[in-house]
Amino acid sequence: MPAAERSSRGNLKVYLGYAAGVGKTFQMLQDARDSAQQGTDVVVAYFEPHERPDTIAQVRGLDTVPHRQIQYRERTFEEMDTDAVLRRKPKIALVDELAHTNIPGSERPKRWEDVQVLLEAGIEVWTTMNVQHIESLNDEIWQITGIQVRETVPDWVVRQAAEIVAVDVTPEALLNRLKRGAVYKPEMVEKALAGFFKGSNLGALRELTLRQAAHEVELRQFAFDETSGFQVPTVSEARIGQTKAEVTKERILIHITSEPSTAMLIRRGRRVADYLQADCLALFVPTDLAAAEREAVEKHLRFARSLRIETHILAGKDVPQTVVDFARRNQITQIFVARSRSRLHERLLGKDYSQAIVRGAHDLQVTVVADRSRRQGL
Amino acid sequence: MPRVSDLPRPSPERLLRQVQAEENKQWGAKLKIFLGYAPGVGKSYRMLDEARRRHERGEDVVVGAAQGQHSEEVQTILSKLESIPQLETTGGQAMDVENILRRAPQVCVVDPLAAQNPSGSRNAYRWQDVQELLRNGVSVLTSVNLLHVEEYKEKVQAITGRDTAETIPKSFLLSADDIVIVDVPTDLCLWRLGAQLTSIGISNYQERQLSELRELALLLTAEVVDAQLESYVQTHGIEPVFGTQERFLVCLTPSSNAAAMIESGKRNKERFQGELYVVYVRRDGVSRKESDRIEEYMELARQAGATTEILESENPVEAITEFARQKRITQIFISHGSHRNWRDLLFGDPILRLVRSTEGIDVRVFPR
Numbered sequence: 073m074p075a076a077e078r079s080s081r082g083n084l085k086v087y088l089g090y091a092a093g094v095g096k097t098f099q100m101l102q103d104a105r106d107s108a109q110q111g112t113d114v115v116v117a118y119f120e121p122h123e124r125p126d127t128i129a130q131v132r133g134l135d136t137v138p139h140r141q142i143q144y145r146e147r148t149f150e151e152m153d154t155d156a157v158l159r160r161k162p163k164i165a166l167v168d169e170l171a172h173t174n175i176p177g178s179e180r181p182k183r184w185e186d187v188q189v190l191l192e193a194g195i196e197v198w199t200t201m202n203v204q205h206i207e208s209l210n211d212e213i214w215q216i217t218g219i220q221v222r223e224t225v226p227d228w229v230v231r232q233a234a235e236i237v238a239v240d241v242t243p244e245a246l247l248n249r250l251k252r253g254a255v256y257k258p259e260m261v262e263k264a265l266a267g268f269f270k271g272s273n274l275g276a277l278r279e280l281t282l283r284q285a286a287h288e289v290e291l292r293q294f295a296f297d298e299t300s301g302f303q304v305p306t307v308s309e310a311r312i313g314q315t316k317a318e319v320t321k322e323r324i325l326i327h328i329t330s331e332p333s334t335a336m337l338i339r340r341g342r343r344v345a346d347y348l349q350a351d352c353l354a355l356f357v358p359t360d361l362a363a364a365e366r367e368a369v370e371k372h373l374r375f376a377r378s379l380r381i382e383t384h385i386l387a388g389k390d391v392p393q394t395v396v397d398f399a400r401r402n403q404i405t406q407i408f409v410a411r412s413r414s415r416l417h418e419r420l421l422g423k424d425y426s427q428a429i430v431r432g433a434h435d436l437q438v439t440v441v442a443d444r445s446r447r448q449g450l
Numbered sequence: 451m452p453r454v455s456d457l458p459r460p461s462p463e464r465l466l467r468q469v470q471a472e473e474n475k476q477w478g479a480k481l482k483i484f485l486g487y488a489p490g491v492g493k494s495y496r497m498l499d500e501a502r503r504r505h506e507r508g509e510d511v512v513v514g515a516a517q518g519q520h521s522e523e524v525q526t527i528l529s530k531l532e533s534i535p536q537l538e539t540t541g542g543q544a545m546d547v548e549n550i551l552r553r554a555p556q557v558c559v560v561d562p563l564a565a566q567n568p569s570g571s572r573n574a575y576r577w578q579d580v581q582e583l584l585r586n587g588v589s590v591l592t593s594v595n596l597l598h599v600e601e602y603k604e605k606v607q608a609i610t611g612r613d614t615a616e617t618i619p620k621s622f623l624l625s626a627d628d629i630v631i632v633d634v635p636t637d638l639c640l641w642r643l644g645a646q647l648t649s650i651g652i653s654n655y656q657e658r659q660l661s662e663l664r665e666l667a668l669l670l671t672a673e674v675v676d677a678q679l680e681s682y683v684q685t686h687g688i689e690p691v692f693g694t695q696e697r698f699l700v701c702l703t704p705s706s707n708a709a710a711m712i713e714s715g716k717r718n719k720e721r722f723q724g725e726l727y728v729v730y731v732r733r734d735g736v737s738r739k740e741s742d743r744i745e746e747y748m749e750l751a752r753q754a755g756a757t758t759e760i761l762e763s764e765n766p767v768e769a770i771t772e773f774a775r776q777k778r779i780t781q782i783f784i785s786h787g788s789h790r791n792w793r794d795l796l797f798g799d800p801i802l803r804l805v806r807s808t809e810g811i812d813v814r815v816f817p818r
Contacts, residue, residue: 085635215810216694238633238668242482245628272686275679279672279694285633286668286723293661300658340812347721406814411805427802430815434786437714439814440805442780 093255541568564598
């Protein structure tokens, strides 16, 4: 992102962790206190105390914008009061839990959308999130932990952050905190130990967090290298002695259908495109669809656009052929298709799109994406 | 649930690591390392803060070695902990291992880990002193800078021009019970070092260098965590975990466009900071010409940094699926089929059978 584009916008800083209780909020508040002591105007715009005494102590002495009270189904919920923060206009606003979904009746459905408003107003925002809330990692997380995370943040929101900080702690220390009751209330601890916090989950999530942080750090190097022209020996050997133009630009095409697995396909395509620095497109070829299927397609197209994927809709009698022709015309290097659930008679009748695309695109690369909801061997 | 006999066998290196770790554990001694990517990230503080908390919780903590210059915060913590003075020799200072062992604390703080002992000391390097403490049942909290990891020395030198004689082997890091990365933004690190800062993001050459070191340190920690995860999975006899690191498996046949597939595998491996495997499934009755060609491909693959293997099986789909499961592969690269026959139409061709048998893995089909 060019610096000029961001000059009037506030910067975003994300504290990234791998589970509740690793100390994201604690570290954010600690850094905020340091800044406040040096005279920076910092306010706590949203803070989730979770009844953790150590963390609550960190808030003391920091200026706070009171939360907004919202009535929903005869209960009172607290949300960030975005308007009040805008009026207060601090230099830095602390907004805990970026992935949070606002209660119905709030102005914007997601907290990350509230954060966009603050950034646009020129306010710097510091926020916290866990690796499992990154949209494109959703299926990997499901595959690893068996848990489907509902609250996610689109990758581009994380990408716009000027800075990512990995908050690291060993799983052992985290489990100790959990057992001491420093993370959840006692009645929640048993449930946590049997679910997200069980066995190898923590190690796997921790590794994902470290790799994600390394990737984010590298992306910011690319941005700098393009504008500065510095030659720095890099971690990725692929980049040594090679300018960007010399590396063949990959272009990825995602085939959208009404199948539920399309969401998984979109996330994976987006993620691979990000890593390969590839262009990412999506194509839907309409057929006779039932109302529910049409709705599913609409949802998938919307989802693709929310991840900043360029979507196309193209008429064609033969769906696989239309996809392959589009790919050839648009210099696509890789087509992403879902695993189909077709039966033998459907295969014989040529109704299996992914199979037909694999066969038809013998001059292109076709990736049949994993069904990550099916855990290996379980 | 899979039977234990179905699970992949542990490698000899891992078994050795396990034995070493278990030897230490007999005494309950644990090694915890705080890794930083540069001076000024706050490793010493994080480590000493943990030492202080353990001391307050009633553990018997001593300081065996501490670094020369300290911030006020570090001084405050040090004043609360018992120190065992270092040995003064004409060649410099060394940790007093003998005294520490006599004192026999539960936990000893060793800061920094990478130090060369003066000649005539009982061990040449401080990390060997640490091993001795662990063997004798003393847990160790220690800190190390990426620059001092032997295998990273050259990379760091290429980036920063800094060199050092005081290094520790990477295998020592891999043997740690715990490793924690102390990660801070590069601008904060620069600011602590007293440098000029201009704008947001990466602002200058020095910060760009630091960013590179930061990436290396994050990836090194991820590698250690992955090794721990693998040994956890092994010792608990549970299924391998998928998807934590991207692992690419290129499956070649004599008619594959091997150069393109290996090149793509290499690029993917580098971009994802992943691992690359290249295999060939050999069936009976392979011609001389074909095996020569495969040998050429394998050599190409090794030059590209891949781990190569030849699998013997009459059922390629089964052999590849099994190998992929063992190695926790996330993407399989294969070639488009060359022809179709009635058998393929009825049972699905090999590509589709592979796609069906590897549900949790991406399958990428390449042109011939």
